[in-house]
Amino acid sequence: MNSLAGKVAIVTGAQQGIGRQYAMALARAGAAVCVSDIVNPEIAAAEIRELGGEAIAAACDVTRNESLHHMVSEVEKKFGRTDILVNNAALFGGLNMASFTDITEDEWDRVMTVNIRGTWQATKAIFPLMAQSGGGKIINISSATVFKGTPKLLHYVASKGAIVALTRSLAREVAEQNICVNAIAPGLVASDNVRNHPDWKNVADSVIATRALKRESVPDDLIGALLFFASDASNFITGQTLVVDGGVVMH
Numbered sequence: 001m002n003s004l005a006g007k008v009a010i011v012t013g014a015q016q017g018i019g020r021q022y023a024m025a026l027a028r029a030g031a032a033v034c035v036s037d038i039v040n041p042e043i044a045a046a047e048i049r050e051l052g053g054e055a056i057a058a059a060c061d062v063t064r065n066e067s068l069h070h071m072v073s074e075v076e077k078k079f080g081r082t083d084i085l086v087n088n089a090a091l092f093g094g095l096n097m098a099s100f101t102d103i104t105e106d107e108w109d110r111v112m113t114v115n116i117r118g119t120w121q122a123t124k125a126i127f128p129l130m131a132q133s134g135g136g137k138i139i140n141i142s143s144a145t146v147f148k149g150t151p152k153l154l155h156y157v158a159s160k161g162a163i164v165a166l167t168r169s170l171a172r173e174v175a176e177q178n179i180c181v182n183a184i185a186p187g188l189v190a191s192d193n194v195r196n197h198p199d200w201k202n203v204a205d206s207v208i209a210t211r212a213l214k215r216e217s218v219p220d221d222l223i224g225a226l227l228f229f230a231s232d233a234s235n236f237i238t239g240q241t242l243v244v245d246g247g248v249v250m251h
Helices: 017-028 042-050 065-079 105-132 154-177 200-210 219-230
Strands: 008-011 032-037 055-059 084-087 136-141 179-186 241-244
Touching: 008 017, 008 065, 017 032, 017 042, 017 084, 017 219, 032 042, 032 065, 042 055, 055 065, 065 105, 084 105, 084 219, 105 136, 105 154, 105 179, 136 154, 136 219, 154 179, 179 219, 219 241
Parallel strands: 008 032, 008 084, 032 055, 084 136, 136 179, 179 241
Antiparallel strands: none
């Protein structure tokens, strides 16, 4: 069933990993997709087109307004509207686990700039076109770590906690434009980038032990929540964060 037929979606950080899976899922559900990433995302967009979907690629740095405005202009030129924004671009896979006393100020600032400011800047850039289109869905990506206090990644966890707050406040601000804002909070997901992390095996085993559903989480586990928030099924839901972590966090 093409629940997103006729819709236009933008996914940031979509060249690889979970973001790429988000873009593919939206395309399979019928949406035309702008695949956006700081790394040239043409390969991911071409993959969607090869499978019969409609997609364009837009190289974009979410922390640079000129880059974002270029992406939005490309979407408007090609599709004339936008209905869905997935704020996925973030720093995580390349971060080393370390005590808060060992995190440098430069690394702290880099994480905050991309993960929080980038989400705000991308939303701000896309908002006028989405409002002009009659409304839409903004889906932010937080993390289940926010609700359990994961150690050794203080900057990342703090940034994702800010995404929950941003989601709630933004939902209040844009409701008048018929825009719903919600967040997905995944647990530890075995994406390619995460699997290549040197701490992966030890962390994964300890996380699985705390889950009610005792198995590895894969990107496909997040697709149901993504499509729900992107579709008309969630038209009266806004300001919410849905934890998808196999039952570690229950609230």
